[in-house]
Amino acid sequence: xxxxxxxxxxxxxxxxxxxxxxxxxxxxxxxxxxxxxxxxxxxxxxxxxxxxxxxxxxxxxxxxxxxxxxxxxxxxxxxxxxxxxxxxxxxxxxxxxxxxxxxxxxxxxxxxxxxxxxxxxxxxxxxxxxxxxxxxxxxxxxxxxxxxxxxxxxxxxxxxxxxxxxxxxxxxxxxxxxxxxxxxxxxxxxxxxxxxxxxxxxxxxxxxxxxxxxxxxxxxxxxxxxxxxxxxxxxxxxxxxxxxxxxxxxxxxxxxxxxxxxxxxxxxxxxxxxxxxxxxxxxxxxxxxxxxxxxxxxxxxxxxxxxxxxxxxxxxxxxx
Amino acid sequence: xxxxxxxxxxxxxxxxxxxxxxxxxxxxxxxxxxxxxxxxxxxxxxxxxxxxxxxxxxxxxxxxxxxxxxxxxxxxxxxxxxxxxxxxxxxxxxxxxxxxxxxxxxxxxxxxxxxxxxxxxxxxxxxxxxxxxxxxxxxxxxxxxxxxxxxxxxxxxxxxxxxxxxxxxxxxxxxxxxxxxxxxxxxxxxxxxxxxxxxxxxxxxxxxxxxxxxxxxxxxxxxxxxxxxxxxxxxx
Ligand SMILES: Cc1cc2nc3c(=O)[nH]c(=O)nc-3n(C[C@H](O)[C@H](O)[C@H](O)COP(=O)(O)OP(=O)(O)OC[C@H]3O[C@@H](n4cnc5c(N)ncnc54)[C@H](O)[C@@H]3O)c2cc1C
Ligand SMILES: Nc1ncnc2c1ncn2[C@@H]1O[C@H](COP(=O)(O)O)[C@@H](O)[C@H]1O
Numbered sequence: 001x002x003x004x005x006x007x008x009x010x011x012x013x014x015x016x017x018x019x020x021x022x023x024x025x026x027x028x029x030x031x032x033x034x035x036x037x038x039x040x041x042x043x044x045x046x047x048x049x050x051x052x053x054x055x056x057x058x059x060x061x062x063x064x065x066x067x068x069x070x071x072x073x074x075x076x077x078x079x080x081x082x083x084x085x086x087x088x089x090x091x092x093x094x095x096x097x098x099x100x101x102x103x104x105x106x107x108x109x110x111x112x113x114x115x116x117x118x119x120x121x122x123x124x125x126x127x128x129x130x131x132x133x134x135x136x137x138x139x140x141x142x143x144x145x146x147x148x149x150x151x152x153x154x155x156x157x158x159x160x161x162x163x164x165x166x167x168x169x170x171x172x173x174x175x176x177x178x179x180x181x182x183x184x185x186x187x188x189x190x191x192x193x194x195x196x197x198x199x200x201x202x203x204x205x206x207x208x209x210x211x212x213x214x215x216x217x218x219x220x221x222x223x224x225x226x227x228x229x230x231x232x233x234x235x236x237x238x239x240x241x242x243x244x245x246x247x248x249x250x251x252x253x254x255x256x257x258x259x260x261x262x263x264x265x266x267x268x269x270x271x272x273x274x275x276x277x278x279x280x281x282x283x284x285x286x287x288x289x290x291x292x293x294x295x296x297x298x299x300x301x302x303x304x305x306x307x308x309x310x311x312x313x314x315x316x317x318x319x320x
Numbered sequence: 321x322x323x324x325x326x327x328x329x330x331x332x333x334x335x336x337x338x339x340x341x342x343x344x345x346x347x348x349x350x351x352x353x354x355x356x357x358x359x360x361x362x363x364x365x366x367x368x369x370x371x372x373x374x375x376x377x378x379x380x381x382x383x384x385x386x387x388x389x390x391x392x393x394x395x396x397x398x399x400x401x402x403x404x405x406x407x408x409x410x411x412x413x414x415x416x417x418x419x420x421x422x423x424x425x426x427x428x429x430x431x432x433x434x435x436x437x438x439x440x441x442x443x444x445x446x447x448x449x450x451x452x453x454x455x456x457x458x459x460x461x462x463x464x465x466x467x468x469x470x471x472x473x474x475x476x477x478x479x480x481x482x483x484x485x486x487x488x489x490x491x492x493x494x495x496x497x498x499x500x501x502x503x504x505x506x507x508x509x510x511x512x513x514x515x516x517x518x519x520x521x522x523x524x525x526x527x528x529x530x531x532x533x534x535x536x537x538x539x540x541x542x543x544x545x546x547x548x549x550x551x552x553x554x555x556x
Contacts, residue, residue, distance in 0.1 A: 068436070068438075068464065069427065069436075069437070070431070070436065073431070094423070094439065094440060097423050097424060097427070098423075098424070098427040098437070098439065100424070101392070101423075101424035101425075101427035101428045101431070102427050102428065102430075102431040104393065104424075104428070105393065105396065105428050105431040105432060106431065108393070108518075109518065110391070110393070110517075110518030110519040111392065111393070111424060111518075111519070112519055113423070113424060121522075126522065130527070131524075134527060135526060135527055136524055136525065136526055136527060137524070137525055137526075137527050138521050138523065138524040138525075139521070139522045139523045139524075140519050140520060140521045140522060141519065141520055141522055142518060142519050143517070143518060143519060143520050144518035145518060177434045177435070180435060180436025180466050180467050180470065181436035181437070181438050181464060181465065181466035181467075181470070182464070182465060183462050183463070183464055183465075184452065184463045184464065184465045185462070185463040186460045186461075186462050186463075187460055187461045187462075188459060188460045189457075189458075189459055189460055189461065191459065196458060196459075197458065198458075202555070226555075226556070244456075245456065245458055251476060258555060259550070259553075259555045280553055280555060281530075281533075282546060282549070282550075284542075288535070288537070293533075293535050294530075294532070295530055296533045296535070297530075297531075297533035297534070297549075297553075298533050298534050298535075298536075298545075298546060298549045299533060299534065299535035299536070300535070300536055300537075300538050300542040300545070300546060301535060301536070301537045301538060302537065302538025302542050303538070306538065307538055307542050307543055307546075310540075310542075310543030310544075311543040311546055311547065313543070314543045314544055314546070314547035315547060315550075315556060318547055318551065318556060319556070
């Protein structure tokens with residue numbers, strides 16, 4: 001069976017959930033192989049093996065850490081040239097997309113971005129994309145080269161399928177032209193301690209209807225009970241109630257969690273553009289005519305200030 | 321020289337930010353000419369004229385019937401050849417929030433040109449041989465540096481876009497716009513357009529509208545009802 005190469009992303013040495021999703025998807029297409037940028041330590045190998053990576057290619061080259069995008073693209077292209085996989089899967093975030101784009105040029109291979117689903121098909125993987133703000137779904141195939149596919153986080157839940165991976169350390173030559181951009185300075189934002197919006201399987205979002213910055217503390221408590229992230233509408237971020245980083249929508253982030261809980265958000269089209277892909281939507285709004293109810297699986301006409309505290313208690317109680 | 325590569329025919333709102341940044345770099349002392357580049361059918365010239373009304377020196381319009389149906393690989397090939405031909409130190413592109421392809425084209429153009437790209441800039445400065453951008457990430461604010469020549473994409477956070485005056489619009493109409501075909505760029509027609517596409521759409525279908533859900537009016541018990549729903553959906 002041919003391999004399917006997954007570009008693995010790590011955060012502080014831990015494999016991102018989105019990468020485990022790619023390994024899960026890869027099993028539909030062939031034998032998952034993982035490309036790790038950096039050394040593959042015991043802990044990393046254990047996780048990759050647990051999620052089905054039969055091969056792990058560890059590219060140990062300091063250029064991959066020091067310089068942005070291009071060295072990783074070269075590493076990806078080099079491993080593809082050597083192992084001729086049936087497809088390459090990369091997470092559809094900023095860096096992943098750019099690495100995939102450059103690798104596609106180097107391999108002269110077709111690229112399909114922002115997939116919401118990938119299945120095996122005759123003549124290569126069939127890739128589903130959600131287009132025109134989610135109103136249409138298309139299925140496409142790469143017809144030249146090695147299919148390079150970027151996949152949205154949360155396309156599938158990660159599923160374990162333990163194997164013992166074969167590990168190989170790979171050396172890659174990074175040319176001077178690929179050492180052109182780097183991070184000169186990094187000022188960390190205070191971490192929230194919550195999952196990244198892109199990875200979160202639960203997103204608890206608030207809008208103008210929350211009434212104040214203080215009321216967002218309720219959303220944070222609910223998010224923490226559910227193990228989720230907190231987000232906001234543009235009205236709420238413009239009012240300074242929550243940071244712009246957490247804005248969902250056309251000019252903010254796009255999320256596709258298992259659960260999107262919208263509280264005090266009317267449901268404007270620009271907001272929906274960022275959360276349409278959510279599997280289940282719960283809406284709390286005091287206006288029965290709020291458009292959000294038309295997109296909600298479960299809606300509550302009520303005051304967020306009454307419903308949220310009670311909901312936090314219910315969730316805590318049921319978790320036992 | 322300072323260039324801007326656009327992919328769409330008209331000047332999109334997000335490309336206006338790229339035009340604005342190019343012009344303000346020059347106004348703030350950078351010694352450079354600004355050339356606007358676009359690939360698209362005849363009407364794409366309107367986008368160039370809009371940009372030239374805002375400022376800049378000249379425009380390049382790449383137009384060729386064989387380009388119809390071009391994918392990102394082909395588009396990036398054509399833009400890279402055009403930018404090579406004009407000569408460049410910096411290529412500035414818009415970001416895109418809705419068109420997935422836009423997020424790959426700048427990186428592809430940069431790869432073909434053999435130069436770095438720095439993307440999603442919320443601010444940028446150019447000095448002696450390098451471009452520095454500010455990027456607002458989820459976990460940090462980063463200062464990213466690239467050696468020139470380079471490709472940059474800018475976001476809607478870079479600042480207000482100017483409105484051209486009537487006089488500026490008239491002046492823009494007089495600025496030179498060159499039209500290039502694939503032959504001018506030495507690009508094989510077989511590599512681009514529908515014929516050269518490396519991807520194919522197999523099917524397209526409208527998504528079924530979301531099934532209408534349950535809406536309850538809170539009488540004090542709504543929280544428990546939400547919790548029941550979450551349990552039923554295995555979300556709790
Ligand atoms: C170019 C452009 C881009 C945009 N991009 C985005 C974007 O990325 N993201 C985004 O979100 N918006 C975006 N917008 C703005 C968008 O059009 C809406 O204005 C915005 O989403 C409204 O936010 P909201 O729902 O929080 O506020 P509102 O529309 O004011 O809705 C507040 C809701 O709260 C309800 N409410 C009030 N009090 C309570 C209470 N006590 N309990 C429960 N409910 C209550 C009200 O009934 C109302 O439905 C964009 C607009 C433009 C023009
Ligand atoms: N006659 C043309 N000349 C130049 N570019 C074109 C032409 N027709 C389409 N394009 C470009 O080719 C790409 C694919 O467009 P389309 O053929 O409309 O799918 C877009 O970037 C168009 O702007």
